[in-house]
Each structure stands twice: as structure tokens, then as C-alpha cells.
Amino acid sequence: MxxxxxxxxxxxxxxxxxxxxxxxxxxxxxxxxxxxxxxxxxxxxxxxxxxxxxxxxxxxxxxxxxxxxxxxxxxxxxxxxxxxxxxxxxxxxxxxxxxxxKAATPPFTIEDKTDGGDDLRMKFRYLDLRRNPVRRNLELRYAVNRSARNYLHDNNFMDIETPFLIKSTPEGARDFVVPSRMNPGQFYALPQSPQTFKQLLMVSGYDRYYQVVKCFRDEDLRADRQPEFTQIDCEMSFVEQDDILNMFEGLVKRVFKDVKQIDYADKVDRMTWNDAMIRYGNDKPDIRFGMELTNLKTIFEGQSGIEEAKAIFEQSGFKVFNDAETVLAIAVPGASEYTRKQTDELTEWVKRPQIGMNGLVFIKCNSDGSFKSSADKFFPEDQLKALAGICGAQQGDLILILAGREERTRKAASELRLEMGERLGLRRKDEFKLLWVLDFPLFEYAEAENRWVARHHPFTAPKPDQIATMINNDPVIRDAANYLSHPYANIKANAYDMVLNGNEIGGGSIRIFQRELQEKMFDALGMSKEEAQHKFGFLLGAFEYGAPPHGGIAFGFDRLCAILGGSESIRDFIAFPKNNSGRDVMIDAPSVIDEAQLEELQIQTDLKS
Amino acid sequence: MxxxxxxxxxxxxxxxxxxxxxxxxxxxxxxxxxxxxxxxxxxxxxxxxxxxxxxxxxxxxxxxxxxxxxxxxxxxxxxxxxxxxxxxxxxxxxxxxxxxxKAATPPFTIEDKTDGGDDLRMKFRYLDLRRNPVRRNLELRYAVNRSARNYLHDNNFMDIETPFLIKSTPEGARDFVVPSRMNPGQFYALPQSPQTFKQLLMVSGYDRYYQVVKCFRDEDLRADRQPEFTQIDCEMSFVEQDDILNMFEGLVKRVFKDVKQIDYADKVDRMTWNDAMIRYGNDKPDIRFGMELTNLKTIFEGQSGIEEAKAIFEQSGFKVFNDAETVLAIAVPGASEYTRKQTDELTEWVKRPQIGMNGLVFIKCNSDGSFKSSADKFFPEDQLKALAGICGAQQGDLILILAGREERTRKAASELRLEMGERLGLRRKDEFKLLWVLDFPLFEYAEAENRWVARHHPFTAPKPDQIATMINNDPVIRDAANYLSHPYANIKANAYDMVLNGNEIGGGSIRIFQRELQEKMFDALGMSKEEAQHKFGFLLGAFEYGAPPHGGIAFGFDRLCAILGGSESIRDFIAFPKNNSGRDVMIDAPSVIDEAQLEELQIQTDLKS
Known part of the structure; x- marks a missing residue:
């Protein structure tokens, strides 16, 4: 010893x-x-x-x-x-x-605050892992893992391992493939998720399955993406959406309790996708703070005051608003005293290419009851006051207004809201607020191919009352310009995302479990019968032998850990992460392999120089 | 609901x-x-x-x-x-x-005893998984998983995930490789084990690591091998061999208790590799029963009676024994009354190509005190009696004697012993007997290349008192015919296998943790400095910055489950196994992939027809 x-x-x-x-x-x-x-x-x-x-x-x-x-x-x-x-x-x-x-002098100091840059710390990851902040991240990760497993075990879930060498079924993300030496010319694929296998397990009667499992996607990488990542993957039989929501908000609450000593007593809020888009401009709203968007002129419905706002706009002759597809406002509490410099800086912020707006209109709701706007010459003070009223602004608020094309303006308003929340200190790292977002559209329109694609994945069921709409309509889009009027555009999925502090930490759906409906789905996505049979024949076959109603969810384990650890980057919570080129710079992988290996695999590289 | x-x-x-x-x-x-x-x-x-x-x-x-x-x-x-x-x-x-x-009529009955053949059940695995025996196997697997995790957690081990997309370092088994799209012409490898990563974690100070993790080996398959398999992978710092043996026999005992309700109170026996080879003819002896081998003429040492036996042989003029490199005997209790038909059948059994002996000599130690042998004409009864005495045979025993080339005879005797144990009902599925086998040779001699290969792996340390022998000698084998006289031939590894009922269920070693010794090891294996640096530079580098003494073990999770479940085949304990050609016949993988995928990866197949 x-x-x-x-x-x-x-x-x-x-x-x-x-x-x-x-x-x-x-x-x-x-x-x-x-x-x-x-x-x-x-x-x-x-x-x-x-x-x-x-x-x-x-x-x-x-x-x-x-x-x-x-x-x-x-x-x-x-x-x-x-x-x-x-x-x-x-x-x-x-x-x-x-x-x-003995030890050579480390290339950076092994202290909580180190003098090592990112690249150096990645290369000497085994030294970076010695530092307290990194160690605490991995300890948190293990604690989350353990807590989730315990909860699932207590609820009769069974960990069942699904295979890693599976079949390539290109769609959505790119597969990583593995040449088979024993079957020359053929390839395995690494799983993007165990989706079809967990569904087969439901068909097999394992009514509560889970796995903490590596998944693989060959996508171009961003800071918060990794080619290999970990999911807490779960599936249940004989359940409806509500059963799943209850079960898995229980899981996250258990993790909060075990790992962060937080008693999350509240029932988790539920919001439709539609509401989320209208109120927050995106489908993963951060509900730790308010500042909801006000639509002053929009295709969305459900808000009062739009008619009044439109009338004001028309009267004003302010082209910026009148010509815009959408006008969105945010009332920022207590910001009416922003200086010219500050409002100019905000205007520059929305003009950055990532946001892409042409400008920003503001209305100051001064504490003395007066109003002041950057568009003063178009709007007399009583109309500013009326607009402020529509936006639900209080004395002391600063109203920020964006106008432009629908989608860009919505995204920009959503970003601006988050930015203002950040600046006002309303996005506290030690506050955790969960939200279920429900009733996503089942299909998205793919313009280039003039066809439907699955918003979640092709195994997601429509809401029960919309199955008939799906079955009884031809998926072909004959009038591309008016694709929104196609019955499929309004079919909602029996799908749900769990959102934590403005991040999607999990998503899932009730699945299709009837062969007929699954075939209709493949058809709707433009897959021929032969193609569907070739790719998913095993699943269609399984549905013939007594498939139970089922559904599930997968949590992004890396991201969940990052948020619980108060970080933006999942990389900090992975022991040996890869960089943005998919490289492990510590071991220097990927790398060139021996010619003999290629020969045995009967493949050759074919570089386009 | x-x-x-x-x-x-x-x-x-x-x-x-x-x-x-x-x-x-x-x-x-x-x-x-x-x-x-x-x-x-x-x-x-x-x-x-x-x-x-x-x-x-x-x-x-x-x-x-x-x-x-x-x-x-x-x-x-x-x-x-x-x-x-x-x-x-x-x-x-x-x-x-x-x-x-609804359900179509299943292709086989979903009953404990089914009418479905292997192929059909593999193709419709999702139906086979409904059957009680298969479900019980997966439940046992989950119970073992859970029990092992609980034990490791209770002992301060941390589950840390290591990467799946790593670097190919061909040696030992073949790697599965994964072409990198973002780094054209380069490949990742799937890990054969997380060996180097868990060692890096020790360098990083995570002194107790574990993982239940998929590993990959592209080897030709036998019934009990799969291209992807699962290990319970563990590593500890600041330990010596004894600490590891104690910790991990504790783990298996905990699994016995949790999963099989067996209180394995005995300390697990420990046996050197040398003893195992002499007494049982192999390095994973089934010690549920005796019938140890008696060496009547051998290069092994440590048994009395060899001189006496040799004298008897010489006197007999029995060429079969005198010309043989090795003569090995097993005394089978209570089998002296075997009929001629039975002994003939045993003779045929050892002559089968898998065993490969030329014949079998037996001595019946009759209950009346007389002796009878198939080689009566060479050995008078008193010499048969003397031989029986050397073999430790009792009245009523049947002594089976094999003679021939050292290695083949040893293997055959070992197989014959297991076969007789089986026939006598001494290998009970509900009896579990553990054994540590210790002190393996560090090196094996690779005849074709006239060089040393690592018996365990290149990271295994020699026994502490033999480090000097390794450091101070030139690994080059100048006299291939006498390689056994090279000092390296006798270096023992600080390595250990855990054996359960004659199956290796786990193996590990104390690792090299000094750069110098690790370089010497690579050198001993015929790796140039450049090659070592290219393949394992990250590990050699890590050893420069304060590597602690460490060691570990990996359990073959599939096999452990199979043995606990009383089965020979690991396939029965894997939800979605592959067949002997590495195919998943249910999903039909591997398969041909799109030309577009190959193009994006910048590889081409290159079939040798």
C-alpha cells in the first residue's frame, strides 16, 4: 500500500x-x-x-x-x-x-486560474485534467450519471446495450462509417442514436429501457458540438405524452436534488411550440426572466393590440414599420435612462452580421411619464404612449423595436431579448428553470427539394387527432409557393423538448407503432417503398408482430452537465474532447494508417488534392 | 395511461x-x-x-x-x-x-422452448427477445452491471468516459477504422480498450476510474467472440498487485451476492502461471474439481516421482513414452470399470483433429488392488502400481496417459481433464470457483519475426525485482534456437488473470509508469524510437509530468454474464449480437453505402474480386 x-x-x-x-x-x-x-x-x-x-x-x-x-x-x-x-x-x-x-516543469500552471491557453491545455489534456475546475466538472458529470441511473433504476428501467456497428441510413446528419474487412465493399455505420433499436426493444416487451450511450454525428463542428457525444437515452411502452413528461421531469428534478441540492418543487411549465415562438421568438425560451416579445404586426395570432398598432403605424407614415413583414418589441425594465451612447451601441449590436438587422427603434418610457423615441418625428408622444401600452411597458422601461423580414426579425428579437437578459443580470447561473415545449410541427418544408422533412425524426407520431389528416392526404406539394396551405403544414407532432435556461437538454416523442402509418410517413418524406424497405425493413417488419404504443426521450448528457456546471461549453465537461476540426490533438487522431490496413479492408483513399 | x-x-x-x-x-x-x-x-x-x-x-x-x-x-x-x-x-x-x-403469426413460437432455429431467431431477434430465457439473460446482465457499478461507486471509483474515435496503433488485434471527412486521407480507430486513456487519467490524478464500455476488435470470429464487446474497465493509482487483487475479488464477490445470492466467503485462491501450467496444463484452470495432471517426464519442475517414472519408462522399452517430449497422466476417480468400448471411445476422442494425439494409454487401478493397462506388455503389474502411486491414483481410478510433443500434449491433457470433469458431472453450473493466476511471462517469443511480443500488452510492468534484468539486457535474440536461454524469457509480468470455472473473466497488470522503462519495453518489442514516439508519444510525454504508480484490470462483461447465467455462449447475453461473419442479420449490416458518401469521405472501395 x-x-x-x-x-x-x-x-x-x-x-x-x-x-x-x-x-x-x-x-x-x-x-x-x-x-x-x-x-x-x-x-x-x-x-x-x-x-x-x-x-x-x-x-x-x-x-x-x-x-x-x-x-x-x-x-x-x-x-x-x-x-x-x-x-x-x-x-x-x-x-x-x-x-x-519526477516531473518536468509543466507547460502551464496546475492552478484554478492557469496561464495555459486553450491549445496548450488541449495538447496536454492529462495535465489540464489535474486542475480543480476541470476535475469538478468531471465529478459533476459522474454525479449526474449516477443520479440519473439511480432514478431510472428505481422506476424499473433496464439498461440494455445496443450495438455500435450498425447500418448507414443517410438522412439528417451524416454517418460515420466503418469498412468491414469480413464483408469487403460493405460498411457499418456508427449510431447517431439508438433510436430504432430502442423501439425494437419496446416491440420485444422491455417496457422501460435506458442507456447512457455514445452517439456519433459527422457534422461540421461548432464550439458546443462534438463528433461523439453522450445521450441519456430512454424509451417506455404503454404510455401517452403525459406519462413521459411526468416521468422525465422527475428524472431532472432528481438530478437537481442529488447534484445541486436544489428542491425543484414546482410542476414544470408546459408551453406549445406556437406559444414559445410568439412569446419568445424561439422554441427553447429562457423563462428565468420575462421581457416577452410583443408582436406589433405579424402573421402570428393571439395577441391584442395588433390592430391598434397597425393603425398607428399607417397614420405615422413610418416606412420602416409599414414596409416590414414583422415588427417586434421588447420592453426592457428600468432601462429608460440609457444614454445615447448605450442606445447607439445596442443599434450596432443588432446590425452585426450574426443578427443582421438594419437598425433599432427605441421608445424611452421615462419615469416622469414622458416618452421619447428615436422615431419621434413619426410618432407624437400620445402614440408613443399608446404603443408602450400595447407592449405592456412600465414607467422606466426602454422599449426596443425591430422590424423586417419575418424569420430574421424573430430570431433577432429573440437574441436581443437574451442579450438584454444577460446585461440586466437576469440569467443567473445558479437559477434553474425547466420548461416543456410541446406540439412541434411534424414536418418542415425543404425548399430545395420541394418536399417534407421530419422535424424530429421519421418515427415521431402525429398528435392522435391528426393521424387522419396525415393518412387521408397526398403528401405531394403541388403548389410550392403556397406550401403553408398544404394540410401537412399544420400537422403537429406528438413531440416534446425539455428546455433548461434556454437550452434544449432533451427531446423526444411518442412514436409511430403501426406499420401502415410508418409507411405513410416514409412516403411523406419522399422515400420510395423499396428504399423504405431497404433501410428500415426490420422496423416495418417488427411492427407486424405486435408493437405496443411507445415513446421516449433522449437527454443531451454533455449539455445537461455543462448547464448544471454553469458553463456554455460542453467541451469542458468531456474528459478527452476533440477540437473544431474533429481532432484529438493530444493523441494526434485521426491519422494516416498503414497501406496494409487499407489493403486488408479493400479500400483506398481517393484524395481530391 | x-x-x-x-x-x-x-x-x-x-x-x-x-x-x-x-x-x-x-x-x-x-x-x-x-x-x-x-x-x-x-x-x-x-x-x-x-x-x-x-x-x-x-x-x-x-x-x-x-x-x-x-x-x-x-x-x-x-x-x-x-x-x-x-x-x-x-x-x-x-x-x-x-x-x-394486431400481430402476424410469429415465425417461431414465443415459448421457453421454441421451435425456431438459430438463423431464424437471429433474423427476428426482436421476437426472440420476448422469450423468457433470453429476457432473463438480459435481466441478469443488467443486474451484474448495476451490482458492479454500485461496488465501484462505494469504493470511490469514478465513471469517466473515454473517446471512441481514437488513433490506430496496429499490434495485437486488428483495429476497426473510421475515415475522417474533415481530415481527408486520415482515419480514426475504434478502441480495442481504453487502455492508454485510463492510464492518462491516472497521470491526471483520478486515482480510481471505471467504465462499462464497448470495445472493438476486427478479428475472425468464433462462437464466443464478437466484433464489439463490453468490458468493465478499471484502473487505480498508488497500488501494488495485492491491493488490486483484494479490491477486485471484492467486486466479483459483490456480484455473486447481489445477482446469484451466493456468499463467496473464501479468500480467492492464487496460483502462479507456472503452477497452473504444471498442475492443469493451462493458464485458466477450472478448479471446481481435482484430477490434476501428473508430469511423468517433462521440462517442468517441482514434482516428485519424475526420476522414478523415467527409470520405469527406460526399463520398459515402450517407445511411445521414451520418444515423447512429454508424458502426462490424469487419474480419473471411480472410472476403473470403464469398458473396452468406453476406453476405445476415449482414445478416439483424443485422436480427433481438435485434440490431435496419436493415442491414449490407460491404467485401470481396479478396486481389488490389481492393475491393468493398455500397455500391459511393456509394464509388469508392479510397475503399473508404481506409476499409479506417482500419479496419486486410488483404487477404482482410471489413469489416462498422453505422450507426445510438449505443447500439444499439454493442451490435450488439459482438454481431456476438462472432458472427464464434464463426463463425471464435476463441472456444475451452479458452483462458482474463482482463481487468481499470477506471474505470467512478460514476453512471448514470436518465431516468425524472431522477436519478443508482449504477452499481456506493452504497458504491463515486469515484477519489481526483474526490472533490472529488463533494463540491463539487450532484447535482441541472437540465438533463435535457444531463445529460452535469453534473460527476457524468464521475466515475469506483474500481471494477473481472474479465472472463473475455467474461463478467464478478467485480466490486468501493474503498469509501467516511468518513461525510461516504457521506452525500453517498446524497444524490446522491436519498435523504433520514432515509431514509439509516433504511436505513443502522448503516453511517453505524460510519464514526464509526474505519473503515479498504477495498475488495473478489465473484466469481460459478456463472458462474466454468460458464466453466471450458466451458458457457454456470450451471444445469448447480448441484446443484438452479430453472427460469425460479423453481420447483424436482423438489420442487414454491414451494407453497401452510397457513392456520394464515399466521395465525401474521399475513399473508394478497391475489391480484389
Missing amino acids: YRTHTCGELRQENTGQTVTLAGWVQTVRKFGSISFVDLRDRYGITQLLFGESLNQLLDEQPLGREFVLQATGKVVERTNKNPQMPTGDVEIDITAFKILN | YRTHTCGELRQENTGQTVTLAGWVQTVRKFGSISFVDLRDRYGITQLLFGESLNQLLDEQPLGREFVLQATGKVVERTNKNPQMPTGDVEIDITAFKILN
């Missing part, structure tokens, strides 16, 4: 004991004829005292940062206690030590 | 309750104007009673096997109770029912 205790567990009550510790040298401090060494492991730091006799030995075998040290001595009470450290009441008066391994 | 209860939970105390069940129709039995339907789900079977009024409806909507049915009714006590079924005291007097889905 190299140690009797870890570096995190010795306390005052251990004084007098002889102990052996092993760990890494964090710091060495010399004070005349004695030295103090902070010894670190994943459990904590303990101070070692090298007295006069040993101090000399330290001169012969100097200790450097990150040396691996084994040291034996007696636990003694410190005269100079450190209340910041759990072990701060004691130190070890060392009687013997051994350097187990 | 589709159901209020499962099909496995209703009991006498539920009588009077109105319940709704959902499940699959197992059987329909008509008795005049009423019908009984057995409804099945993964929790059990409940009997439904369709009385006169509903019976008529059943005529209009007949129920077939495997139909998915929802039925509501009152729980009533059965007049004709079935004590074989947990729900056998009650039945449900149905008041309403709904067919949720």
Missing part, C-alpha cells in the same frame, strides 16, 4: 497518528531550516512539514512542482491553521519520504 | 379492484361461451376471463398470438388456482378490451 490516507481526509482528530500519503507536489516553501510542501491528490491538499533533519535530504533530492511523492509522518496540529482548507487544522511532520516519480 | 398494473403483480389481496392491463396475448382458450386469455409482459402473465357477453365480441375481433391487448376488469379469485404462477391465485373478469395492435 502506497498510502494510508488520501490528501483530503486528515483532521484534528487524527493528530498523533502515523500516516503515509502519496500525491503530487503542489508547492514547496522553504523557511530557513524547514520546508513546507503542499501535497495534492483528487481528494484535497495536505501540508507536509519537513523538519531540520529531512530538510537536508530535500537539498540532495529537490522536489519540483508535480513530482509524485510518498511521505510518512505524524499528524500534528498546526499552529497557523488554515480555515480555507478542510485539512487546514493539521500538517504531517514527515519522518520519511520517497520520490515516486 | 394504458395500464394500472403490470401483468406480474396482481395477487389475492387485489381482488375486488378494477384494473387495466396491457400486454401480449400468450394463449387464447375457448371453453363454450367463455374464453381465457393469458396476457404477458416482461413482469409476468395474468389470466383474463372473457365472460359470455364479451365472448361474442371476441368472435368479431378474434385475438391471435402476440396481439397487443389492453383490457379492463375486476380482479377475482380463481376457483382453479395455479400455484406455478405468481399471479395464479387471481384472474381478471374483463368488462372492456381494446386491441392496440
Whole structure:
């Protein structure tokens, strides 16, 4: 045994004991004829005292940062206690030590705040992993994993492993493929999710399945995407949407409780996709704060005041509003005193290419009851007041108004709302607010191909009362310009997303479980009977032998951990992440392989230079 | 909600309750104007009673096997109770029912004993998975998974996910590779194990790591091998061999207790590799029974009587023994009365190509104290008696003797011992006997290349007292004929296998943690400095920055489950296994992929027709 205790567990009550510790040298401090060494492991730091006799030995075998040290001595009470450290009441008066391994000077400091840049820390990830913030991330990840598994186990779910070497069924994201040596010319695909397998398990009668499982998507990467990522993947039989929502908000609440000691007592809010789009301009609203959008002129319905606003606009002769497809307003509380400089800066912010607006109109609802606007010359004060009323603004608010093409303006307003929430400190990292978004459209229109694509995936069922609409209508879009008038455009999916603080952390649906309807779905997506049979014949076949009603959900495990850890980037919560080119710079993968390997696989590279 | 209860939970105390069940129709039995339907789900079977009024409806909507049915009714006590079924005291007097889905007649019966052949059951795996024996296997698998995780969690191990898209380092088994679209001409490899990553985690200070993780090997398949398989993968820092053996026999004992309700109180036996080879002829002995081998003439040491046996052989003039490199004997208890037919059959058995011996010599140690042998004419009775004494045979035993080339004879004797154990009923499926095999050779000699290969893997440390032998000697083998006299031939590894009932269920080692020694190891395996740097530079680099002493183990999860479930085949314990050609015949993978996919990946197939 190299140690009797870890570096995190010795306390005052251990004084007098002889102990052996092993760990890494964090710091060495010399004070005349004695030295103090902070010894670190994943459990904590303990101070070692090298007295006069040993101090000399330290001169012969100097200790450097990150040396691996084994040291034996007696636990003694410190005269100079450190209340910041759990072990701060004691130190070890060392009687013997051994350097187990030396260490070169690390390329960056192993401290909470390091001097290492991103690239360097990725290359030496094994050193970055020693730092407390990174270690805490992985510990949080494990805690979430454990908590979710316990909840699922307690609810009769069974972990069943599904295969990694499966079949390529190109659609949606790109597959990673694996050439088969034993079946030359053929390829496996790595799963984008265990979707069809978990459905087969339902057909097999395993009514509650889960898996914490790696999935793979060969997509161009952004900061928050990885070619391999982890899902908490779940499926249930004999359930309706409500059963699933209840079960899985329970899961997230359990994780909150186990991992963050948060008692999330409230029932999770539920909002239709339609409402989310109208009120927040996107389908994963952050509901930690208000500042909902006001549609002053729009194709959406359900808000009062639109007629009044339109009348004001027409009277004003303000072309910016009158020519716009959409006009959206946000009332920012307490911002009426923004200076010219601040409103100019906001105008620049919305003009950035990522946002893409031409400008920003504001109305200051001053605390003295007066109104002031950047479009003063078009709107007399009483009309500004009327608009403020429509927006539900209070004295002291600053109303920000965007106008332009429908989709861009909606996105911009949504971004602007989040930005203002951020600036006002309303997006607190320690506040967690869940939301179910329901009733997504089943189909999206793919303009280039003039066809429908599945918004979630082709196995998602329509809402029960819309199955007939789907079955009884021809999916072909004869009038592309008016695709919105096709009956399919209004079919809602029996699908749901779980949103946490404005991030989608999970999504799922009730599945199609009848062969007929599944075939109609493939047909609706423009798949021929032969193609459907070739790709998904096994699933269609399975539906013939007694498939139960079922549905499920998959949580993005990396993202869930990131949000719980208060970070934007999933990469911080993955032990060995890849960079934006899909490279692991530490091991230098991917890499060129031997010609002999290619030959055995009967493939050749075919570089387009 | 589709159901209020499962099909496995209703009991006498539920009588009077109105319940709704959902499940699959197992059987329909008509008795005049009423019908009984057995409804099945993964929790059990409940009997439904369709009385006169509903019976008529059943005529209009007949129920077939495997139909998915929802039925509501009152729980009533059965007049004709079935004590074989947990729900056998009650039945449900149905008041309403709904067919949720129809089912075509399954291609084989969904019963414990099915009429379906292997191929059919693989193709319709989703139906085979409904059968109780298969379901019980997957339930056992989940129970083992859960138990192992709980034990590791209780002992401070952390589940940390390692990447699946890594780097190909060809050696040992073949890698599966994955072409990278974003890095054309380059490939990832799927991990054969997370070996180097878990070692890096030790360097990072995560002193107790585990993972239940898929691994991949592109090898030609046998019945008990799969291209993707699951390991319980573990690693610890600041430990010596003994710490690991204690920790992980604890794990298996916990699994025995949780899953099989077996209290494995004994300390697990430990045996050196050398002893295992001498006493049992192989390195994973089944110690549920004795019948150890007696070496009558061998290069192995440590047994008495060899000199005496040699003298007897020389005197006999029996060329079969005298010309043989090795003569091995097994005393089979109570088999002295075997008939001529039986001994002939055994002789044929050892002559089969899989065993490959030329013949079998036997000595019957009759209960009357006389001896009889198939080589009577060479050995007078007193010499037979002397040989029996050397073999430790008792009256009533049958001694089986094999002679020939060292390796083949040893293997044959080992197989013969297992076969006789099987025939005598000494290999009971409900008896579990663990064994640690220790001190494996560090190197094996690869004749074709005249070089050393790592017996375990290149990261395994030699026994501490043999590190000097390794460092101080040139690995080059100058005299191939006498490679055994090279100092490397006798270096023992700090490695261990866990054996259960004659199967290796886990293996591991204390690892090299010094750069210098690791470089020497790569050198010993014939790897140039450049090659070592290219393949394992990240690990060598990591060893420079304070690597702690560490070691670990990996359990073959599929095999462990199979043995605990009393089966020889791991395939029975995998939800969706592949066949011997690496095919998933259910989904029909691998398969040809689109030309467009190949083009995007910048590869082409290059079939050698």
C-alpha cells in the first residue's frame, strides 16, 4: 500500500497518528531550516512539514512542482491553521519520504486560474485534467450519471446495450462509417442514436429501457458540438405524452436534488411550440426572466393590440414599420435612462452580421411619464404612449423595436431579448428553470427539394387527432409557393423538448407503432417503398408482430452537465474532447494508417488534392 | 395511461379492484361461451376471463398470438388456482378490451422452448427477445452491471468516459477504422480498450476510474467472440498487485451476492502461471474439481516421482513414452470399470483433429488392488502400481496417459481433464470457483519475426525485482534456437488473470509508469524510437509530468454474464449480437453505402474480386 490516507481526509482528530500519503507536489516553501510542501491528490491538499533533519535530504533530492511523492509522518496540529482548507487544522511532520516519480516543469500552471491557453491545455489534456475546475466538472458529470441511473433504476428501467456497428441510413446528419474487412465493399455505420433499436426493444416487451450511450454525428463542428457525444437515452411502452413528461421531469428534478441540492418543487411549465415562438421568438425560451416579445404586426395570432398598432403605424407614415413583414418589441425594465451612447451601441449590436438587422427603434418610457423615441418625428408622444401600452411597458422601461423580414426579425428579437437578459443580470447561473415545449410541427418544408422533412425524426407520431389528416392526404406539394396551405403544414407532432435556461437538454416523442402509418410517413418524406424497405425493413417488419404504443426521450448528457456546471461549453465537461476540426490533438487522431490496413479492408483513399 | 398494473403483480389481496392491463396475448382458450386469455409482459402473465357477453365480441375481433391487448376488469379469485404462477391465485373478469395492435403469426413460437432455429431467431431477434430465457439473460446482465457499478461507486471509483474515435496503433488485434471527412486521407480507430486513456487519467490524478464500455476488435470470429464487446474497465493509482487483487475479488464477490445470492466467503485462491501450467496444463484452470495432471517426464519442475517414472519408462522399452517430449497422466476417480468400448471411445476422442494425439494409454487401478493397462506388455503389474502411486491414483481410478510433443500434449491433457470433469458431472453450473493466476511471462517469443511480443500488452510492468534484468539486457535474440536461454524469457509480468470455472473473466497488470522503462519495453518489442514516439508519444510525454504508480484490470462483461447465467455462449447475453461473419442479420449490416458518401469521405472501395 502506497498510502494510508488520501490528501483530503486528515483532521484534528487524527493528530498523533502515523500516516503515509502519496500525491503530487503542489508547492514547496522553504523557511530557513524547514520546508513546507503542499501535497495534492483528487481528494484535497495536505501540508507536509519537513523538519531540520529531512530538510537536508530535500537539498540532495529537490522536489519540483508535480513530482509524485510518498511521505510518512505524524499528524500534528498546526499552529497557523488554515480555515480555507478542510485539512487546514493539521500538517504531517514527515519522518520519511520517497520520490515516486519526477516531473518536468509543466507547460502551464496546475492552478484554478492557469496561464495555459486553450491549445496548450488541449495538447496536454492529462495535465489540464489535474486542475480543480476541470476535475469538478468531471465529478459533476459522474454525479449526474449516477443520479440519473439511480432514478431510472428505481422506476424499473433496464439498461440494455445496443450495438455500435450498425447500418448507414443517410438522412439528417451524416454517418460515420466503418469498412468491414469480413464483408469487403460493405460498411457499418456508427449510431447517431439508438433510436430504432430502442423501439425494437419496446416491440420485444422491455417496457422501460435506458442507456447512457455514445452517439456519433459527422457534422461540421461548432464550439458546443462534438463528433461523439453522450445521450441519456430512454424509451417506455404503454404510455401517452403525459406519462413521459411526468416521468422525465422527475428524472431532472432528481438530478437537481442529488447534484445541486436544489428542491425543484414546482410542476414544470408546459408551453406549445406556437406559444414559445410568439412569446419568445424561439422554441427553447429562457423563462428565468420575462421581457416577452410583443408582436406589433405579424402573421402570428393571439395577441391584442395588433390592430391598434397597425393603425398607428399607417397614420405615422413610418416606412420602416409599414414596409416590414414583422415588427417586434421588447420592453426592457428600468432601462429608460440609457444614454445615447448605450442606445447607439445596442443599434450596432443588432446590425452585426450574426443578427443582421438594419437598425433599432427605441421608445424611452421615462419615469416622469414622458416618452421619447428615436422615431419621434413619426410618432407624437400620445402614440408613443399608446404603443408602450400595447407592449405592456412600465414607467422606466426602454422599449426596443425591430422590424423586417419575418424569420430574421424573430430570431433577432429573440437574441436581443437574451442579450438584454444577460446585461440586466437576469440569467443567473445558479437559477434553474425547466420548461416543456410541446406540439412541434411534424414536418418542415425543404425548399430545395420541394418536399417534407421530419422535424424530429421519421418515427415521431402525429398528435392522435391528426393521424387522419396525415393518412387521408397526398403528401405531394403541388403548389410550392403556397406550401403553408398544404394540410401537412399544420400537422403537429406528438413531440416534446425539455428546455433548461434556454437550452434544449432533451427531446423526444411518442412514436409511430403501426406499420401502415410508418409507411405513410416514409412516403411523406419522399422515400420510395423499396428504399423504405431497404433501410428500415426490420422496423416495418417488427411492427407486424405486435408493437405496443411507445415513446421516449433522449437527454443531451454533455449539455445537461455543462448547464448544471454553469458553463456554455460542453467541451469542458468531456474528459478527452476533440477540437473544431474533429481532432484529438493530444493523441494526434485521426491519422494516416498503414497501406496494409487499407489493403486488408479493400479500400483506398481517393484524395481530391 | 394504458395500464394500472403490470401483468406480474396482481395477487389475492387485489381482488375486488378494477384494473387495466396491457400486454401480449400468450394463449387464447375457448371453453363454450367463455374464453381465457393469458396476457404477458416482461413482469409476468395474468389470466383474463372473457365472460359470455364479451365472448361474442371476441368472435368479431378474434385475438391471435402476440396481439397487443389492453383490457379492463375486476380482479377475482380463481376457483382453479395455479400455484406455478405468481399471479395464479387471481384472474381478471374483463368488462372492456381494446386491441392496440394486431400481430402476424410469429415465425417461431414465443415459448421457453421454441421451435425456431438459430438463423431464424437471429433474423427476428426482436421476437426472440420476448422469450423468457433470453429476457432473463438480459435481466441478469443488467443486474451484474448495476451490482458492479454500485461496488465501484462505494469504493470511490469514478465513471469517466473515454473517446471512441481514437488513433490506430496496429499490434495485437486488428483495429476497426473510421475515415475522417474533415481530415481527408486520415482515419480514426475504434478502441480495442481504453487502455492508454485510463492510464492518462491516472497521470491526471483520478486515482480510481471505471467504465462499462464497448470495445472493438476486427478479428475472425468464433462462437464466443464478437466484433464489439463490453468490458468493465478499471484502473487505480498508488497500488501494488495485492491491493488490486483484494479490491477486485471484492467486486466479483459483490456480484455473486447481489445477482446469484451466493456468499463467496473464501479468500480467492492464487496460483502462479507456472503452477497452473504444471498442475492443469493451462493458464485458466477450472478448479471446481481435482484430477490434476501428473508430469511423468517433462521440462517442468517441482514434482516428485519424475526420476522414478523415467527409470520405469527406460526399463520398459515402450517407445511411445521414451520418444515423447512429454508424458502426462490424469487419474480419473471411480472410472476403473470403464469398458473396452468406453476406453476405445476415449482414445478416439483424443485422436480427433481438435485434440490431435496419436493415442491414449490407460491404467485401470481396479478396486481389488490389481492393475491393468493398455500397455500391459511393456509394464509388469508392479510397475503399473508404481506409476499409479506417482500419479496419486486410488483404487477404482482410471489413469489416462498422453505422450507426445510438449505443447500439444499439454493442451490435450488439459482438454481431456476438462472432458472427464464434464463426463463425471464435476463441472456444475451452479458452483462458482474463482482463481487468481499470477506471474505470467512478460514476453512471448514470436518465431516468425524472431522477436519478443508482449504477452499481456506493452504497458504491463515486469515484477519489481526483474526490472533490472529488463533494463540491463539487450532484447535482441541472437540465438533463435535457444531463445529460452535469453534473460527476457524468464521475466515475469506483474500481471494477473481472474479465472472463473475455467474461463478467464478478467485480466490486468501493474503498469509501467516511468518513461525510461516504457521506452525500453517498446524497444524490446522491436519498435523504433520514432515509431514509439509516433504511436505513443502522448503516453511517453505524460510519464514526464509526474505519473503515479498504477495498475488495473478489465473484466469481460459478456463472458462474466454468460458464466453466471450458466451458458457457454456470450451471444445469448447480448441484446443484438452479430453472427460469425460479423453481420447483424436482423438489420442487414454491414451494407453497401452510397457513392456520394464515399466521395465525401474521399475513399473508394478497391475489391480484389
